[in-house]
Amino acid sequence: MNPLAGLLSERLSKAQVVEGFGTERWAVCGRVPQAVVFPENEGQVAEVLTLSSEEGWHCMPAGRGSWLNGGQPPKGIDVLLSTDRMNEVSAYEPADMYIEAQAGVGLDELQRRASECKQWLPLDPPGGGGRGTLGAMLAVGTAGTLQTSFGSPRDLLLGATLITGDGRRLCLGGRVVKNVAGFDLLKLVAGSWGTLGVITSATMRMFPIPAVDRSLLFRGADVAAGAALTSRIAQTPLSLAAVELLVPGGGESGAGISSPLVAVRILESADAAAEAERVVVERAGIAPVERLEGEKSRAIFDNVGAMEGGAELVLRMSLLPTRLPELVEMIPPLEGLYDPRAGWGMRLAAHAYTGVLRVMIAKLSRAEGWLERSNAVLGELRRSLEEKGGSLVVSQGPPEIVGALGAWGETGPAAVFAERIRVAFDPASILAQGRLPQ
Amino acid sequence: MPEPLTRELRDRLRGVVGDRWVIVDADRLLAYESDGLTAYRKTPRAVVLPKNTKEVSRLLGILSQEGVPVVPRGAGTGLSGGALADGDAVVVGTARMTEIIEFDPANRLARVQPGMINANLTKAAEPFGLYYAPDPSSQSACTLGGNVAENSGGPHCLKYGVTSRYVTALTVVTYDGNIVELGGFGRESGGYDLLGVFIGSEGCFGIATEIEVQLLPRPEGVQTLLAIFDRLGDAGTAVTEIMAEGLLPAALEIIDGPTIRAVEASVFAAGYPTDAEAALVIEFDGIEAGLARDVARAAEHCRVAGAREVRTADSAEERLALWRGRKKAFGAMGQISNDLMVQDGTVPRSKLTEVLELITEIGVRYDLTIANVFHAGDGNLHPNLLFDRSNAEELGRVDRASKEIMAVCVDAGGTITGEHGVGLDKRKYMTLVHGPEELDAMQAVKSVFDPLGRMNPGKVLPDRPDSASMTT
Numbered sequence: 009m010n011p012l013a014g015l016l017s018e019r020l021s022k023a024q025v026v027e028g029f030g031t032e033r034w035a036v037c038g039r040v041p042q043a044v045v046f047p048e049n050e051g052q053v054a055e056v057l058t059l060s061s062e063e064g065w066h067c068m069p070a071g072r073g074s075w076l077n078g079g080q081p082p083k084g085i086d087v088l089l090s091t092d093r094m095n096e097v098s099a100y101e102p103a104d105m106y107i108e109a110q111a112g113v114g115l116d117e118l119q120r121r122a123s124e125c126k127q128w129l130p131l132d133p134p135g136g137g138g139r140g141t142l143g144a145m146l147a148v149g150t151a152g153t154l155q156t157s158f159g160s161p162r163d164l165l166l167g168a169t170l171i172t173g174d175g176r177r178l179c180l181g182g183r184v185v186k187n188v189a190g191f192d193l194l195k196l197v198a199g200s201w202g203t204l205g206v207i208t209s210a211t212m213r214m215f216p217i218p219a220v221d222r223s224l225l226f227r228g229a230d231v232a233a234g235a236a237l238t239s240r241i242a243q244t245p246l247s248l249a250a251v252e253l254l255v256p257g258g259g260e261s262g263a264g265i266s267s268p269l270v271a272v273r274i275l276e277s278a279d280a281a282a283e284a285e286r287v288v289v290e291r292a293g294i295a296p297v298e299r300l301e302g303e304k305s306r307a308i309f310d311n312v313g314a315m316e317g318g319a320e321l322v323l324r325m326s327l328l329p330t331r332l333p334e335l336v337e338m339i340p341p342l343e344g345l346y347d348p349r350a351g352w353g354m355r356l357a358a359h360a361y362t363g364v365l366r367v368m369i370a371k372l373s374r375a376e377g378w379l380e381r382s383n384a385v386l387g388e389l390r391r392s393l394e395e396k397g398g399s400l401v402v403s404q405g406p407p408e409i410v411g412a413l414g415a416w417g418e419t420g421p422a423a424v425f426a427e428r429i430r431v432a433f434d435p436a437s438i439l440a441q442g443r444l445p446q
Numbered sequence: 447m448p449e450p451l452t453r454e455l456r457d458r459l460r461g462v463v464g465d466r467w468v469i470v471d472a473d474r475l476l477a478y479e480s481d482g483l484t485a486y487r488k489t490p491r492a493v494v495l496p497k498n499t500k501e502v503s504r505l506l507g508i509l510s511q512e513g514v515p516v517v518p519r520g521a522g523t524g525l526s527g528g529a530l531a532d533g534d535a536v537v538v539g540t541a542r543m544t545e546i547i548e549f550d551p552a553n554r555l556a557r558v559q560p561g562m563i564n565a566n567l568t569k570a571a572e573p574f575g576l577y578y579a580p581d582p583s584s585q586s587a588c589t590l591g592g593n594v595a596e597n598s599g600g601p602h603c604l605k606y607g608v609t610s611r612y613v614t615a616l617t618v619v620t621y622d623g624n625i626v627e628l629g630g631f632g633r634e635s636g637g638y639d640l641l642g643v644f645i646g647s648e649g650c651f652g653i654a655t656e657i658e659v660q661l662l663p664r665p666e667g668v669q670t671l672l673a674i675f676d677r678l679g680d681a682g683t684a685v686t687e688i689m690a691e692g693l694l695p696a697a698l699e700i701i702d703g704p705t706i707r708a709v710e711a712s713v714f715a716a717g718y719p720t721d722a723e724a725a726l727v728i729e730f731d732g733i734e735a736g737l738a739r740d741v742a743r744a745a746e747h748c749r750v751a752g753a754r755e756v757r758t759a760d761s762a763e764e765r766l767a768l769w770r771g772r773k774k775a776f777g778a779m780g781q782i783s784n785d786l787m788v789q790d791g792t793v794p795r796s797k798l799t800e801v802l803e804l805i806t807e808i809g810v811r812y813d814l815t816i817a818n819v820f821h822a823g824d825g826n827l828h829p830n831l832l833f834d835r836s837n838a839e840e841l842g843r844v845d846r847a848s849k850e851i852m853a854v855c856v857d858a859g860g861t862i863t864g865e866h867g868v869g870l871d872k873r874k875y876m877t878l879v880h881g882p883e884e885l886d887a888m889q890a891v892k893s894v895f896d897p898l899g900r901m902n903p904g905k906v907l908p909d910r911p912d913s914a915s916m917t918t
Binding site: 219415 | 630
């Protein structure tokens with residue numbers, strides 16, 4: 009046993025510490041931890057963090073490992089702390105529409121519990137999808153297709169317990185939707201990528217499952233036409249749950265890009281859904297190629313998040329929503345970067361209401377000079393998006409690329425606040441160092 | 447009396463905003479001695495009224511050089527004393543910052559100055575079929591800057607959520623005069639949600655000088671119904687049943703018997719029966735075709751729960767009439783009582799009836815009239831304690847009853863304030879909901895934005911050890 013794992017198993021138990029071979033599957037952006045620990049309660053989390061602070065070990069909070077390859081590579085990783093064994097739903101009050109669970113509860117489990125009471129947590133984060141844990145989903149903080157209609161993870165987060173880098177236990181927020189008792193530190197927790205502390209439990213706002221869950225799929229002649237159709241449908245004054253432009257990618261033989269679909273999700277009562285469908289079809293000016301109900305409708309949108317599965321490179325390009333056609337026009341230079349014969353080639357998914365276009369590439373081309381070429385193209389793409397007031401996030405990619413470009417672009421003068429906040433929560437700088445820009 | 451500004455400092459401030467907009471005369475300062483919570487009065491040292499970000503930045507630069515504390519103020523409609531300044535502080539008011547800076551209807555975005563009145567934004571957006579969702583009851587007077595400071599809610603946040611869901615970017619000036627951009631729609635950045643933590647910081651982190659908000663398409667249809675109950679508990683049951691069925695009304699509001707009687711005795715009389723013990727206003731909005739069924743289902747739940755009467759509105763005018771009793775409740779109570787202490791606790795919805803009974807009992811015990819208005823859908827209570835502030839003994843009872851009401855809310859799994867903020871009024875009750883670690887963390891984050899502690903000092907976080915009292 010390596011000395012680090014040895015010290016940890018003295019504090020916890022041997023069965024809670026993994027070292028050696030078993031640690032590989034917990035690599036973060038290619039970096040393998042010296043030990044993986046599975047605390048079973050908040051006290052043990054605090055113990056691991058306190059010890060790490062004393063020893064100066066780089067510590068990485070995680071759930072089941074769904075998002076470990078996302079974001080910026082860590083500076084170092086000695087201990088990976090998984091909340092996988094903290095997986096109890098501690099309170100579910102359907103009448104009060106909240107659920108309180110330990111961080112290691114899977115989103116799939118949470119949804120299963122909620123569906124028994126005809127409720128759901130209307131979040132469909134990209135990446136880990138249903139396999140991820142509640143805590144990890146909050147730490148990553150990214151919203152999926154339902155962002156405009158239900159909000160981001162931070163908007164549905166009512167309360168959380170956080171163990172800070174130096175082992176303090178903070179109970180933030182509560183169980184009620186309206187709560188302004190003091191500064192809203194919960195907002196900092198969502199999207200903090202583990203740099204402020206380990207989320208050990210969270211209380212989420214739940215919603216009734218709508219009577220009708222219906223998706224309409226329209227086909228566009230090409231990507232530009234699909235983008236135009238997406239914008240046209242999104243401009244209806246009805247509140248649609250989601251309008252997405254989807255380009256699923258080619259087959260194994262793949263030409264890379266396939267013909268696009270526009271997926272419209274309607275979550276309403278029966279009469280309202282019929283009316284919404286009528287308006288959407290009228291606006292589209294063409295008949296839908298497919299119409300999905302209930303579980304099938306939900307599944308197609310859950311898959312929008314899962315489209316990132318198996319991708320080597322995932323980009324998030326943003327501009328104001330009305331500039332979606334412009335975003336799409338910026339794709340061609342990316343076409344030279346990937347290997348069209350590998351897997352599905354390149355996939356696109358754009359969310360009409362937020363103006364975020366996700367580009368997923370199955371495998372980058374490794375032809376000579378690939379790294380320089382990729383970095384140059386992506387660097388130029390970021391520059392040009394920032395010039396237009398937008399952004400490029402390299403949300404997943406080979407460490408050579410993310411390391412060189414940084415996952416995130418310009419941070420601006422507010423970064424000085426961010427750094428001071430980080431130090432207040434993690435004075436020894438042991439947590440997820442490097443995962444966020446500093 | 448506050449210490450007057452030195453001539454030199456006064457002239458420097460005048461140099462930034464012009465002579466007219468630096469207020470130092472005692473009689474004009476009187477207008478700034480209080481906010482919507484009249485139990486507190488404090489006269490600021492001076493009031494300065496800038497007209498844009500640059501002026502705010504220059505003012506704060508000067509004031510911070512001199513070490514003068516700054517208190518931001520919008521329309522002064524706050525209900526927690528958050529905009530009150532001690533005698534050494536200067537108020538920076540946003541009354542002249544009322545412009546729309548940018549309006550982008552296609553992207554459903556607006557960028558406005560913080561002094562813009564909430565309802566005026568919706569008015570400006572109306573021709574484009576858009577509106578601004580958060581609608582605090584004071585929306586015809588309160589400013590968007592104040593809404594950002596308080597993370598304001600309103601009756602419709604049951605369905606639509608509070609201010610933080612709609613603010614997409616802020617330009618902020620910190621105490622040292624620095625201008626910082628937080629957030630921004632259409633771009634994603636790594637790092638903490640500084641925008642989110644700034645919203646609801648009650649002027650303690652800095653002054654928001656530009657606010658970018660997301661607007662929503664106006665719902666195609668709106669339908670309102672009013673149910674009258676002989677027992678408050680029955681109204682609570684109706685609310686529980688409506689939510690349990692999975693209906694999601696835009697608003698679910700209850701006013702209790704004492705409030706009904708206050709409204710009906712006032713110029714705002716709305717035609718509610720004065721022997722009733724609860725009036726429940728329910729509103730649905732969305733696609734017109736779906737509303738009729740929702741309304742019918744909600745009406746049915748009300749009847750089953752024991753409503754003696756259910757009224758629906760067929761026209762916009764009738765809709766307003768149904769709402770009148772709710773919207774004018776505060777005004778009506780102002781007519782029957784010199785002063786009001788409005789509490790703002792929130793409890794899990796299923797605990798409403800139980801908590802209301804405890805509040806009634808507290809009122810009896812302290813011999814106080816308590817009239818309740820509340821956002822039943824999200825469990826946000828507004829018990830109004832009626833009193834006369836010239837009666838010190840009564841004020842003492844109001845203070846003690848208030849504390850008990852908050853404790854009852856916390857015990858039920860709720861919190862001390864749902865939308866009015868902590869301000870001056872509830873800071874001494876913060877220890878009911880937060881332990882020393884949480885308060886330290888809040889202090890640490892405040893210090894990040896305001897290391898010297900001179901932005902809106904004496905608000906939100908309690909002095910420790912707890913010693914303050916409302917009557918001081």
